Amino acid sequence: MRYLSLFSGIEAASVAWEPLGWEPVAFCEVDAFPSAVLAHRWPDVPNLGDITKVDWSEYARGKRKPDVVVGGSPCQSFSVAGNREGLAGESGLMFEYIRAVQCIMPGCFVWENVPGAFTSEDGEAFRQLLSEMDALGYGLAWRVLDAQFFGVAQRRERVFLVGCLGDPRRAARILFEPDGLRWDTPSSREKRQELAARAGRGPAGEGGAVAKTLQVRCGCEGGGKGALVQDDMSATLSTSQTQTVFAPVCLGDDNAKAACDVDMCGALKVGGSAPIMGGAAYEVRRLMPVECERLQGFPDGHTDLTGADPDALFERMAREDMDEAERKKLRTRLRKWCKACPDTPRYKACGNSMAVPVMRWIGERIAMTEGGR
Structure with missing residues (x-):
């Protein structure tokens, strides 16, 4: 099974799904440090960079077409801890996620965000997402999953929206286990x-x-x-x-x-x-x-670039549209990170990521229900 990861970060999806035998066709991440982690850990997977500038048509057919599109668009303006700007803020990049799915039309998609997405703009933002995906023909199911119940030591509630093309029952089977649910579970x-x-x-x-x-x-x-x-x-x-x-x-x-x-x-x-x-x-x-x-379920040292080759990372990360000042800045950063990787960008990258065990469970459910099973 092939997947395309949007807003990739440090790739919780890949850490979760590659053991299942899945293959990433491309990443899409713009921030420099997570992009360096991607270039170091997955040197052969292209990073498409700025999602607003990507032409998705080449991923709509042929060998590059993914079976699954996955990604958590920025949550800052959905979060109850933020300014609640809704789609007018960074969370408006949700429309870029919709654009990618609209062009590629994968068999399945997974969208992740904070529970504040439910109430942002009095529910209008989430309603618009559902409306857009429903109009494309996707059957939809959504659920709040808490990482503490998947084996990591943090309470981390996140909304997961799953869409299956033309099959609402499969979407529900991915996120819900009706035979095993209890409704009287203590808090x-x-x-x-x-x-x-x-x-x-x-x-x-x-x-x-x-x-x-x-x-x-x-x-x-x-x-x-x-x-x-x-x-x-x-x-x-x-x-x-x-x-x-x-x-x-x-x-x-x-x-x-x-x-x-x-x-x-x-x-x-x-x-x-x-x-x-x-x-x-x-x-x-x-x-x-x-x-x-570890709190997110990653292997130890996943975000540590110490000892990596900065020149090799630069060759993978440098874009043609970069001017000389941007290229120099990138080189300087990579040399610093590869010499002795600082803590601060590692904290940020981990905090912005998804929890790996939750993503693995979702991947297993997608595989289990493939072909109508």
Whole structure:
């Protein structure tokens, strides 16, 4: 099975699907660091670059035609943590995803985004996506999948929209398992509280002897609002005034470029300052890049370019439309990244990626339902 990856990032789809025997026909990524990772890890797969400038007609037929188009268009202006600009912001690149599918007409497509896509512009943005794909003849199914239930240590809810050309039942079979669904499953918070209680490690007042020994000060440097850890040993991090709380550990510092939010097993996010937590017996550190890779299900060192050949990467990445200043800048960056790869772009690349185990599950479901099975 062949696939085309749009908004590729560091290619969670390829890490997930190549073990299934699938073949990437092309990537489409414009940011320099993820593009360098692609050039290093998949030197023989073309990166088409700026999606707004791609002519998709050559992928609409013949050996280059993919069976699946996959991609998560930018989520920043859909996210509830952003400015909620909707399709007027970066998330408007959703139309480029639609244009690619419209031209190529693959048998199946997978679109990923944040749950905020449901409510952006009072639901109009997502309705427009559904309307456009329905008009092309795709049967559609969508579902919010949480990476914590696929074997990674973060709560990461994402919307997945699957379209199958002329076959709405197959789309539903890919995303849903009706024979195995329970509708009375307790929430993840309730489950964590239950496990903490069994271990005798619940919060203060519930036999939480451990909690009594783990008093730490939690808040942002210089006072002001910080993070309050509540409820259990895998507790929620919420915004609050600085105060003494009970907590085992928090990963992050005021200079971190990646952090876990929502709760102590929260979603991996990009940029911004993370809460500072400290205490007499405990020191707090930031996430390491390799931990960010693991949080998304990537192999260790997937985003580490140290030791790669910068000249070889330059030959794969340089475009004909680059002027001399752009080429010089790219060379300088590649030499820096290949000499000692910095943490910051690795954090960003991991935070913007999909979770590999979720993508693998979707790929397995696509393969399982191929041919009407």
